[in-house]
Amino acid sequence: xxxxxVICIIGAGAVGGYYxxxxxxxxxxxxxxxxxxFDAVRRNGWKVKSCDGDFTLAPGESHVYDxxxxxxxxxxxxxxxxxxxxxxxxxxxxxxxxxxxAILTLQNGLGSEERLATLFGKEHILGGMAFxxxxxxxxxxxxxxxEGWVRxxxxxxxxxxxxxxxxxxxSASKIDCKVLDNLRRGRWEKLxxxxxxNGLGAVMDLTTDRLIGTEEGVALLLSIMREVADxxxxxxxxxxxxxxxxHIDKTRPMGAYQTSMQIDRREGRAMExxxxxxxxxxxxxxxGILMPRLxxxxxxxxxxxxxxx
Amino acid sequence: xxxxxVICIIGAGAVGGYYxxxxxxxxxxxxxxxxxxFDAVRRNGWKVKSCDGDFTLAPGESHVYDxxxxxxxxxxxxxxxxxxxxxxxxxxxxxxxxxxxAILTLQNGLGSEERLATLFGKEHILGGMAFxxxxxxxxxxxxxxxEGWVRxxxxxxxxxxxxxxxxxxxSASKIDCKVLDNLRRGRWEKLxxxxxxNGLGAVMDLTTDRLIGTEEGVALLLSIMREVADxxxxxxxxxxxxxxxxHIDKTRPMGAYQTSMQIDRREGRAMExxxxxxxxxxxxxxxGILMPRLxxxxxxxxxxxxxxx
Numbered sequence: 001x002x003x004x005x006v007i008c009i010i011g012a013g014a015v016g017g018y019y020x021x022x023x024x025x026x027x028x029x030x031x032x033x034x035x036x037x038f039d040a041v042r043r044n045g046w047k048v049k050s051c052d053g054d055f056t057l058a059p060g061e062s063h064v065y066d067x068x069x070x071x072x073x074x075x076x077x078x079x080x081x082x083x084x085x086x087x088x089x090x091x092x093x094x095x096x097x098x099x100x101x102a103i104l105t106l107q108n109g110l111g112s113e114e115r116l117a118t119l120f121g122k123e124h125i126l127g128g129m130a131f132x133x134x135x136x137x138x139x140x141x142x143x144x145x146x147e148g149w150v151r152x153x154x155x156x157x158x159x160x161x162x163x164x165x166x167x168x169x170x171s172a173s174k175i176d177c178k179v180l181d182n183l184r185r186g187r188w189e190k191l192x193x194x195x196x197x198n199g200l201g202a203v204m205d206l207t208t209d210r211l212i213g214t215e216e217g218v219a220l221l222l223s224i225m226r227e228v229a230d231x232x233x234x235x236x237x238x239x240x241x242x243x244x245x246x247h248i249d250k251t252r253p254m255g256a257y258q259t260s261m262q263i264d265r266r267e268g269r270a271m272e273x274x275x276x277x278x279x280x281x282x283x284x285x286x287x288g289i290l291m292p293r294l295x296x297x298x299x300x301x302x303x304x305x306x307x308x309x
Numbered sequence: 310x311x312x313x314x315v316i317c318i319i320g321a322g323a324v325g326g327y328y329x330x331x332x333x334x335x336x337x338x339x340x341x342x343x344x345x346x347f348d349a350v351r352r353n354g355w356k357v358k359s360c361d362g363d364f365t366l367a368p369g370e371s372h373v374y375d376x377x378x379x380x381x382x383x384x385x386x387x388x389x390x391x392x393x394x395x396x397x398x399x400x401x402x403x404x405x406x407x408x409x410x411a412i413l414t415l416q417n418g419l420g421s422e423e424r425l426a427t428l429f430g431k432e433h434i435l436g437g438m439a440f441x442x443x444x445x446x447x448x449x450x451x452x453x454x455x456e457g458w459v460r461x462x463x464x465x466x467x468x469x470x471x472x473x474x475x476x477x478x479x480s481a482s483k484i485d486c487k488v489l490d491n492l493r494r495g496r497w498e499k500l501x502x503x504x505x506x507n508g509l510g511a512v513m514d515l516t517t518d519r520l521i522g523t524e525e526g527v528a529l530l531l532s533i534m535r536e537v538a539d540x541x542x543x544x545x546x547x548x549x550x551x552x553x554x555x556h557i558d559k560t561r562p563m564g565a566y567q568t569s570m571q572i573d574r575r576e577g578r579a580m581e582x583x584x585x586x587x588x589x590x591x592x593x594x595x596x597g598i599l600m601p602r603l604x605x606x607x608x609x610x611x612x613x614x615x616x617x618x
Contacts, residue, residue: 204613205514214615220608296605299529304513306523 004029005075005169008096010068012037014136015106016080018144019175021046024062025055026173031063031071033092038066040139049137050144052174073098076166079105083112083275089119097124102162104152106130108194108260109275110187110283113155126163127183128152129190149176153183188232189239191280193247194259196224198276199297202261203304209256212248220293221248227291231284261301271305273298313338314384314478317405319377321346323445324415325389327453328484330355333371334364335482340372340380342401347375349448358446359453361483382407385475388414392421392584398428406433411471413461415439417503417569418584419496419592422464435472436492437461438499458485462492497541498548500589502556503568505533507585508606511570512613518565521557529602530557536600540593570610580614582607 009020012032024030046057074096104126113127132148170177225244264271277298318329321341333339355366383405413435422436441457479486534553573580586607
């Protein structure tokens with residue numbers, strides 16, 4: 001990666017918009033691919049409300065595009081598309097890729113790294129997770145509500161100088177970012193929260209406080225987390241024994257939190273059913289683990305997703 | 310049963326109120342046990358809007374009570390309590406029972422006959438199902454919206470003179486009523502509609518048109534109906550092969566129908582989780598049938614029920 005790398009953000013919604021704007025604020029050469037917000041951001045730049053300090057980016061301080069074919073070749077591609085748009089990887093990312101491009105997906109769930117690796121070559125791919133709370137509140141307007149952190153890793157496994165450089169780039173731009181020893185385990189740790197809370201929250205249309213507010217709800221959450229933990233172990237990505245209980249405790253202070261999938265349900269938008277439920281189920285079953293609750297939840301989420309679309 | 314039998318209605322909500330009022334309208338000696346509507350019905354009688362003809366009952370034309378201990382011994386007890394009140398069978402029904410009392414439960418789901426038989430003796434018990442659409446629209450005010458029918462049978466199995474007499478009593482009072490050869494099969498036939506539509510409708514908060522409106526929804530409904538059919542067969546109550554498909558077709562003209570369990574969810578009232586989901590699951594599993602979708606649905610319904618209470 002060069003001293004002033006070309007950074008392209010594919011999918012500049014809340015997460016992509018926020019991280020891209022932070023990087024641009026700190027002097028990096030950031031190029032955003034936008035769709036619905038293209039005109040507004042080109043005219044007005046970015047406006048960011050953040051618990052780490054509000055800021056704006058004037059129109060000239062970053063580059064915006066409505067077509068990936070107009071963008072420069074990238075040193076780093078940050079993929080923050082909703083996973084329901086993953087069938088657009090080829091047209092949206094191919095134009096940016098040169099021999100040493102690093103492609104980092106911060107998308108939810110499972111399956112995005114594999115799909116990117118198939119298209120562009122495993123050696124290009126890094127994955128990561130954003131543990132944070134960022135909403136898009138208008139065209140080019142972002143609200144970063146809670147401190148958070150990013151954890152990244154090589155899809156091929158193990159630490160790498162490249163992953164460290166990306167983490168430094170982020171960390172120097174007010175984005176807490178560290179490299180994981182084991183990306184796969186990190187993904188399953190996050191899934192063990194996301195699968196029950198996103199899945200049940202969307203299927204049952206209940207906020208997190210309703211789910212953890214009763215004995216029956218906690219029993220159900222823990223049962224699903226155990227299925228996920230069994231799958232993770234069978235796939236060589238064992239998560240800590242006490243993580244399910246810690247997930248419950250950690251969720252209490254979040255109050256009446258709506259997961260992204262519940263919000264998608266309520267707003268009639270496509271839910272990330274395959275990335276958060278379908279792909280973990282397929283991987284777990286492929287490793288010989290029966291996941292009856294997740295299987296039922298997946299079927300029900302597909303039915304809700306279709307019914308509300 | 311004597312020429313003018315004493316009929317006691319326990320649980321005079323929509324169904325009990327309507328059938329009791331119809332019997333009283335036709336000159337029968339009907340005694341209602343009421344709770345919240347006691348004062349209103351004592352003062353004003355019953356007011357029934359019905360697709361089979363509206364009618365009213367003046368205060369003197371039926372007997373109302375707020376305490377089962379004040380009621381006469383019954384020839385026929387009609388049990389139309391919500392199954393969530395089944396732990397009240399002993400205090401509410403014991404005072405009415407004499408040697409030859411027939412106790413007919415028209416309650417939803419499974420388990421009520423068994424419970425009544427344990428308390429009062431198997432020889433007293435008949436069961437049945439009301440296929441109709443009746444709502445309580447006010448204190449003592451009932452709206453009978455769709456033609457319907459009642460099917461009854463001996464808990465002990467087979468036809469009986471007593472069951473025939475009850476069916477005649479109903480039929481002569483504008484209530485279409487026939488005797489089933491096999492009550493158990495009748496219950497499972499009805500369950501194969503009630504389990505998926507009530508269960509999913511309440512857990513996912515979707516009306517029937519949303520459930521049957523998509524391929525994913527129909528696939529899920531049919532999968533659950535197949536689990537129910539497998540359980541019914543293992544329990545010696547095999548339902549017709551084509552019933553699941555007929556259930557789907559029959560549900561289409563119902564439009565945006567809210568099942569009772571979905572209405573209970575929306576109004577924060579106890580859902581009939583055990584009668585409609587829990588007891589069929591236990592009986593099916595007891596017969597060696599795995600019912601993974603019903604098992605998950607049951608756990609989720611318990612969580613929704615607890616969360617919304």
